[in-house]
Amino acid sequence: MSLVVDIRHAFGGFALDVSFEAPAGITALFGRSGSGKTSVVNAVAGLLRPREGRIVVEGETVFDAGARMSLPPHRRRLGYVFQDARLFPHLSLRQNLTYGLRFAPRGASGPSPEEVAELLGLTALLDRRPGALSGGEKQRVAIGRALLSRPRMLLMDEPLAALDAARKAEILPYLERLRDRTGLPILYVSHAVPEVARLATTVVVLDHGKVVRAGPAERVLSDPDMVRQIGVREAGAVLPAVVTRHHADGLSELELSGGRVFLPAFDLAPGERTRVRILAHDVILSREAPVGLSALNILPATVIALREGSGPGVMVQMQCGEDRLLARITRRSADALALAPGVGVHAVIKSVSVARIDIGGG
Structure with missing residues (x-):
């Protein structure tokens, strides 16, 4: 398994009690707003320290509450892509991309900046600055920067949430290419059924801080018992x-x-x-x-x-x-x-x- 998560944490009136295993491919954390998706991703990234439990990434334990062990975020080798691209406005697209190389472990192998630019359809834009890019192009740069940090897994927290329908349609094929060409495990947060249906190989459905269903995307999304989480119009x-x-x-x-x-x-x-x-x-x-x-x-x-x-x-x-x-x-x-x-x-x-x-x- 690429990722094993078994954690419990309390936030005032909200309790997180999540356990799942994610194989290779894109594992989508799916659920309504407030179901605990971002909290799970932050725990995997090391931005949240759960009170109990254990997290294993690519065979390495990065968090174990019982052993009082928690690797800091920079030692977990995870690339995090947020809703906001968070690019440096004074740098070119090329410079924003290669900034990720600063965080790559010494001697780590991976695609070159040119290969990443080709994969994400950015080659013709390398000399532009972020102000001249569309929302979808900016987000592709953020993904490329994360890839160049040579992570062993990508974390994506609703990366398309801030985009309109046209920009979402523009970027989805690139995310499919990322999934199919790189083989890099991805933990993907979304509450949008079309995104999950197109991208996910595995779906973990969260509701009020708990896993209510997990499995292959085709089985989970085609389950009539999931209508409550998905909604009648999206079923x-x-x-x-x-x-x-x-x-x-x-x-x-x-x-x-x-x-x-x-x-x-x-x-x-x-x-x-x-x-x-x-x-x-x-x-x-x-x-x-x-x-x-x-x-x-x-x-x-x-x-x-x-x-x-x-x-x-x-x-x-x-x-x-x-x-x-x-x-x-x-x-x-x-x-x-x-x-x-x-x-x-x-x-x-x-x-x-x-x-x-x-x-x-x-």
Whole structure:
């Protein structure tokens, strides 16, 4: 495991009691504001000393309350990226990037400044100063500076929270490249479902200072019991896919474990792997294979579970090939279709209902 966290701490009326293990890849700490996400990251970074517990990074114990041992932040070799890029305004982008080299351990290997600039799409901007950069560009510089400190893990505390939708869409592909090319473990804090769905390999859900669910992103985000944390409008499934071809009419074809789907065209090449988030309220169910519909995506599935809320809605979880799919329909519709675990259905998904931000890379 890249990271083992088992800590307890009290803040007045708030108690933190968190235990999880994070494998390689991006582990997202997900939850509402005030759930304890930043406190956990600060404990890993050494900015918060818990009253009890233990933290292990890449096999090394960096904190052990029982042994009264806590490595100072600079000895933990962790790169921390905050919400605010915190660049030096009087230095060029190149100088801001290479500032991270000052904190790299002597003899530590890693990508060169030029390689980091290429990875993050900054090569053409190296001579500019921060005042001439967009919010997304500044945040990419902050990530590059952290990478050049040669960390053994990156900590990111809501790095996209201060960006508008356009800047978020701009930076997400670079975070995917960072995840897929460097192999560097990342602990990523967010309460934004689209970010977590695109980036995370593992999700740890926090609620009132406690872990309520942890596991692979596809399983956690497709769990109907997570609707309370995620929200009804954001509930959906994350499905791995392979791009098969791009069509002249502006649609891209992908292969899921449960069938093929057509989505608005994007720039991944045929053969590349990706992930698609399909929102539960964009899925229509039919007991029979529908005909004469404008919808192109019809996937056979089997009902696994139904979860009723306080209102008229029902969340239906289905097995679709090797993956899980969610649909939100009315209780009346569920009764009319006689839905129950084991019942076969057809899930109907409109191609245009899947937003570009819900199609990830890697």
